Amino acid sequence: MSGGAVQAIQLFAALSILILLHEFGHFFFARLFKTRVEKFYLFFDFLFPFPGLLNFSLFKKKKGDTEYGLGWFPLGGYVKIAGMVDESMDTEAMKQPPQPWEYRSKKAWQRLFIMLGGIIMNVLVAVGIYALIFGVWGEEYLPVKNAKYGIAVDSMGESIGLRNGDMIVGINGKKIDRFNMIMPEIIYSEAKVINIQRNGVGVDIAIPKGTINKIIKAQRNSFIQPRTPIVVEGVANKSEASNMGLKAGDSIVAVNNTPVVFYDEFEKIKRSSAGKPISLTVVRNAQTVILNGKVPDTKLLGFSPKSYADFFTLDKITYNPVTAIGKGFTNTVDEIANYGRQLKLIFTSSEVKASESVGGIGSFAKMFPSVFDWQLFLKLLAFVSIILAVMNLLPIPGLDGGYVVFLLYEMITGRQVNEKVMEVATTIGLVLLLALMVYANGLDVYRWIAN
Numbered sequence: 001m002s003g004g005a006v007q008a009i010q011l012f013a014a015l016s017i018l019i020l021l022h023e024f025g026h027f028f029f030a031r032l033f034k035t036r037v038e039k040f041y042l043f044f045d046f047l048f049p050f051p052g053l054l055n056f057s058l059f060k061k062k063k064g065d066t067e068y069g070l071g072w073f074p075l076g077g078y079v080k081i082a083g084m085v086d087e088s089m090d091t092e093a094m095k096q097p098p099q100p101w102e103y104r105s106k107k108a109w110q111r112l113f114i115m116l117g118g119i120i121m122n123v124l125v126a127v128g129i130y131a132l133i134f135g136v137w138g139e140e141y142l143p144v145k146n147a148k149y150g151i152a153v154d155s156m157g158e159s160i161g162l163r164n165g166d167m168i169v170g171i172n173g174k175k176i177d178r179f180n181m182i183m184p185e186i187i188y189s190e191a192k193v194i195n196i197q198r199n200g201v202g203v204d205i206a207i208p209k210g211t212i213n214k215i216i217k218a219q220r221n222s223f224i225q226p227r228t229p230i231v232v233e234g235v236a237n238k239s240e241a242s243n244m245g246l247k248a249g250d251s252i253v254a255v256n257n258t259p260v261v262f263y264d265e266f267e268k269i270k271r272s273s274a275g276k277p278i279s280l281t282v283v284r285n286a287q288t289v290i291l292n293g294k295v296p297d298t299k300l301l302g303f304s305p306k307s308y309a310d311f312f313t314l315d316k317i318t319y320n321p322v323t324a325i326g327k328g329f330t331n332t333v334d335e336i337a338n339y340g341r342q343l344k345l346i347f348t349s350s351e352v353k354a355s356e357s358v359g360g361i362g363s364f365a366k367m368f369p370s371v372f373d374w375q376l377f378l379k380l381l382a383f384v385s386i387i388l389a390v391m392n393l394l395p396i397p398g399l400d401g402g403y404v405v406f407l408l409y410e411m412i413t414g415r416q417v418n419e420k421v422m423e424v425a426t427t428i429g430l431v432l433l434l435a436l437m438v439y440a441n442g443l444d445v446y447r448w449i450a451n
Contacts, residue, residue: 003370010368019077025121039080043071049430122389129382131328149227152264170195212351226308239302244293254281360441397429
């Protein structure tokens with residue numbers, strides 16, 4: 001199975017699970033307050049957002065007052081709650097006198113919980129998944145102070161004044177303890193300064209305007225990395241490295257007779273040697289071996305180096321069932337805050353452009369690894385659950401947040417929003433959501449064609 005297929009299957013599974021749980025949140029509170037739920041659907045049984053077009057389901061079964069079904073349009077799902085203007089736009093039912101089992105007959109605070117039910121469920125799902133992850137795998141990270149060789153930077157990092165071997169101590173004067181938080185902190189805070197130690201002397205590196213935009217646009221993970229010695233982890237079959245005789249465990253100590261210690265030094269020489277002969281001096285089982293070959297035009301020899309985890313001491317935290325739940329909660333709060341910071345940048349930052357940061361189904365799929373891994377899948381499942389919670393809380397009619405705004409208005413003023421106004425606002429909101437979906441997925445198509 002191709003890597004793309006693995007990513008697509010993971011995305012489909014994740015969205016199906018999270019949509020069901022989100023809709024169950026609405027369903028739970030509706031039933032808790034004795035409100036009739038007429039439909040519970042995974043995916044839409046109509047052409048969203050047009051409830052009167054292509055109305056059919058792949059599966060449906062009536063149980064009690066509720067019809068459970070599987071729709072054909074795989075972008076979301078819904079519960080149809082009696083006495084409520086929602087995606088189904090069943091305005092005929094709203095013309096009848098309110099019934100005790102209907103949404104519109106319930107108290108405002110009860111309706112508020114019904115509308116927040118999906119968001120609450122998404123947050124609880126994230127807490128539960130993170131708790132499971134921390135309980136089973138614990139938490140492992142590289143402290144900045146343990147990256148004893150400093151950082152390795154790419155050409156973009158060098159262009160702003162960073163150098164290989166610099167020791168990062170803070171961002172905008174804020175101390176950074178975990179190496180994996182360096183890049184998020186630079187982007188989320190739109191950092192102006194990176195605080196480093198160079199040869200034992202403190203130096204502040206100013207980040208020029210436009211750098212963060214370049215990092216995001218290039219999607220570079222190599223901007224700042226832990227600097228590591230160069231030891232071979234694995235060699236690809238039928239690659240130039242394989243033809244040269246390079247083997248796992250080899251330590252490269254010279255390239256074209258130039259001594260090297262770190263991977264970035266090797267990379268610099270290799271990149272300048274495309275299409276040219278290359279000579280590697282390696283240490284293998286305490287013996288020095290000379291390997292000769294040629295650097296392909298792709299500049300890839302076909303081997304992977306050992307990761308920083310093989311050279312540095314990582315901090316490992318283990319959790320029992322109780323502490324795992326606590327960590328799951330705090331981590332969910334942190335991830336919600338970080339995602340909120342990302343959204344804020346799209347609307348307020350001159351560095352972050354929507355056309356470069358927003359994506360559709362294709363972008364979502366690329367978040368998942370091409371080789372299935374339970375821990376990574378669960379982490380992404382929790383993160384996507386947070387995305388659904390935050391996005392549904394946006395005050396757009398048609399989303400849960402839009403209904404919450406109307407309810408808060410009612411609770412503050414004591415007056416319900418006119419049902420006609422609700423219908424018009426919901427229609428506008430649904431059309432707006434469709435436009436956003438087309439825009440986001442259109443960007444994915446454009447990027448695919450451009451690349």
